[in-house]
Amino acid sequence: MVVQPSLLGDEPGDEDHGTTAGGLRVRGGVAPAAEDPVAVVLVETQLPHLARPFDYAVPATMDADARPGVRVRVRFAGRLTSGFILERRSDTEHVGELSTLSRVVSPLPVLTPQLLRLCRSVADRYAGTLPDVLRLAIPPRHARAEKAVLASPSARMSEVALQQAAAELDPAPDEPADFTSFLTALRSWADNVGEAHPATGTAPPAEEAALPEQLPAPGPAPVPRGPRAALGVLPGQDPGTGWIHLGMRAAAQALEAGRSVLWLVPDYREIAAVEARLGDLEPASARLSADQGQEERWAAWVSVLTGRARLVIGTRAAAFAPLSEPALVICFDDDNDSYLEQRAPYPHARQVLLNRVQQSGSALLLLGYDRSVEVQHLVATGWVGEITIPRESRRAASPLVFVPDPDGDPAQAGRLPPRAFELVREALGRTRKPTATGPVLVQVPRSGYLPVIACARCRTVVRCPQCESKVSAASILGPFACRTCGYRADSMSCRECGATSVRSVVSGVDKVYEELGRAFPGTRVIRSGGDRVLLDVDSEPSIVVATTGAEPYTQGGYAVALLLDTLWPGPGMRGTDHAISRRLRAASLVRSREHGGRILLLDEDESVRRVLTRFEPVPWAAEQWADRVGLGLPPGARTITLDGPRSAVDEVLQVLREVAEVRVLLEEDDPHRVVAACDIPAGRAVTTRLAAEIASRSMRGAEQVSARVDDPAAL
Structure with a gap:
């Protein structure tokens, strides 16, 4: 039953007897609209039991502007509150007088039927409320930005310009054949001609039942389905940014067919990298991210809503972008922590995109250097197809990975091994060996993580009491964990002297930065991390010391990378997944072995070593998926x-x-x-x-x- 907020005692002392129009009783003697005088309004409230529609009367003076989807202001619980009109009706189930809309904030219908359906599905999926999801989906309004966008011409790129932009994106030499099939299927589907190519993961209707609750149920009418595919990207010819070329090729196909594209990336660095490579597609694009100011973000949002921009690039904030009929949804690095919303109901952007694809029937392209277990679940159940790359091609396009002797001198813990200095000298051109020269990447953990600890009194390296592996810690106060067997403890004691205090024996980013500066005088040493994260560096020989996740891009890729240790994954189920993802992120920035790219991997985790040395994350994801589903754990x-x-x-x-x-x-x-x-x-x-x-x-x-x-x- 739809309730009117006057029953909640929201306007105490208001004793107007109201007016009647066609049986409708309205407070304050206000004349209601002649047709459909009742507005069903969803009020923006944080109270779960009030997160339902309420009826309000539409004054005759607001009749033209108070359309479904517009933002309004109403009296609710004694306060002036924002809300959205869901629909207009001719009558109401409310017994008594109706309060009126206080004002229409803007006549622009910002809550489209497609966006409303998506937000409802997300609220249902995460046991949240619709107002909470709408708060994530629709940014705060900025009047000046809205007026400026609506006053600008609604220009579209000409077909000739789009065809030229698509033609300039030639296939890369190491582009997999299955990806060409995906593009062919995408273009065919976007033009509404024929059906998607079977190699791209277009499952028969029976396979849709494999995930009855993974995604919302289809709408009342069947939605034509676009191709869906997951592709593991390789460094290849364009280390670190090859995914951009692949995504751009797919986006150009959809745009040329007259449709729109939504492209999600983890953070602003990826957005900048994509924007720098848009070329002729830039006039058709818009950026949506949480780091934008209110005016800039609302201007971009309205541009997308009104069809002025058909290529949306953004972070998780763009997952709800109001594209009416997206032909293609692209997601890069879907397992990145940045995609997890930190506000109720805490949806993951990947799931929002999957809901969206299910509802609209749009094509889906999942790009990444790793393979998340969640995407492997979609592949294994047939919901998404897999674009495969032969092992020979994969190995040729990946860097050459070296692993030091695991039985080395324990006294060297925390120090760079001699092999590291040798590789750096070769990359800087300081040897007579005919090796490739270029910048060197040194990846170190963020501060606050101690990958190797020792007794503060006798300097003995602390080892796991169960398997003798080195113990890691979040800080010198703990907690402590073993990444080999999963042992976890809140405190540790030295087996030699019994002391309970520990110290780090691994160099942090500042110490590595200083040590390499002294070891290679005259060489430019660059630091990226903390409050100064670099987007890119030039391709001249130099040393780049970066914390995990702050590795800058470089044209042509790094010649050498020293991966000192991953960020402490903790004892959780997904710890090794994250460690592998962070390693592959850094490894993807290094040139292929064909072009002299080399990596020194200092991880002791056997799973990390196995995946990195072979550059094959899919088998690892498949193993983890099978184990977790067998145990009744997510994503099963x-x-x-x-x-x-x-x-x-x-x-x-x-x-x-x-x-x-x-x-x-x-x-x-x-x-x-x-x-x-x-x-x-x-x-x-x-x-x-x-x-x-x-x-x-x-x-x-x-x-x-x-x-x-x-x-x-x-x-």
């Missing part, structure tokens, strides 16, 4: 993380168990936390019941429980 299951008082959490669990089998995977105290799981087919029923229970507890004033669905860091 849905997880629900509940935080709150023990009694309240137990009550919520009991309610969820009324609709499905919900098993507890992890339980912690101080504070109390439970990570539960259910099978994928039961996911929709569980999240629907969870959202209803949270709203019910909010309305009753019961003890609150914080809930997160499919939190990647839960296990």
Whole structure:
């Protein structure tokens, strides 16, 4: 039942008897619109039990502007609050007088039917509320920016210009044949001619049932489906940025067919790299990212909404970009932590894109140097096709990786081995060997991570009591963990002298920067990390010391990379996944072995070594997927993380168990936390019941429980 907020006591003391128009009673003697005088408004509230539509009367003076999708201001709980008109009606179920809309913020319908459907599916998927998702999807309005965009001509690139831009993007020498098939299928589908090519992952309708709750159910009418593919990118001819060329080739095909493209990247550095290579496609593009100012972001958002921009490039903030009919959705590095929204209901941008693809039928291209277990799940179940690269081509296009002797001198822990200095000298052209010269990348962990620790009293390297591997730590105060066997402890004691305090024996970024500067006088040493992250460096021989995730691009790729150690992954289930991803990110910036690219990998983790030396992340992802699905873990299951008082959490669990089998995977105290799981087919029923229970507890004033669905860091 649709309720009017006057029942909530939002306007105490208002005793107007109102007017009647065709049976509609309106407060304050305001004349309502002649047709469809009732506006169904979704108010922007943070209270779950009030996250539902309310009826308001439309004054006759606002009739023309108060259309579905526009942002309005209304009286709600005694305050002037923003909201969106969902629809106009001729009558209301509310008994009593209706309050009127206070004003129409803008006549521009910003909440399109497609965007509303997407936001509803995301709210359902993550047991959230629609107002919370709309807050993520639609940026704050900026009146001046909106007027400027609407006053500008709605120009489109000519077909000749688009054809020329597409023609300039010639195939790369190491481009896989399956990718050409994908482009052919994409163009055919975008032109609405024929069906997608089978090699691109166009599964028959029966295979859609493989993920009954991974994605929302199809709409009432079948949506023509575009090709979907996952492609593992290689350094090849364009180290670090080869994915841009592949994405641009696909985007040009869709744009030339008169359709639009949405392209997501992790952060501003990738956006800048893509924008620098747009060329003739720049007039058709717009940028959407959280780091933009309010005016700039709203101007870009309105440009996309009104069709002035058809190529949207952005971070997770762009996942909801209001493109009406995207022909292609591209996502690079889907497992990057930057894609996880930090505001309720905490959706992952990858899942938002998958929902969007399911609803619109658009094509999907997942690009990355690694392979996430979630994408492997889509590939294994047939929802996404896989573009494969022969092993010989993969090895030729990847750098040559060296691994030092694992039984080396323990006293050398934390020091650069002699082989590292030898490789640097060769890359700088300071030897007589005929090796490739160019910049050298030195990847070091961020501050606060100690990959190797020793006793602060006797300097003995601390080793795992279970497997004798070196122990890592988040800081000198712990916690401590072994990446080999998973051992974890909050404190450690030295086996030689019994001391409990530790020190780091691995050089941090500043120390490595100073050490290399002294070792190679006259050589330019560049630092990237912390509050000064570089986008790129020139291709002249130099040494670039960068923290994990802050490695700059360089034209033609690095000649050598020294990967000192990964950022501490912690004891979680996804720790090694992240370590491999960070290593491949750095390795992708190095030239292929054909062009003299070499890497010295100092990781002791055998999984990291195996993937990097072969440059084959797909087998690792396939192994992990099979193991986790076999154990009933994500991505083969849905997880629900509940935080709150023990009694309240137990009550919520009991309610969820009324609709499905919900098993507890992890339980912690101080504070109390439970990570539960259910099978994928039961996911929709569980999240629907969870959202209803949270709203019910909010309305009753019961003890609150914080809930997160499919939190990647839960296990």
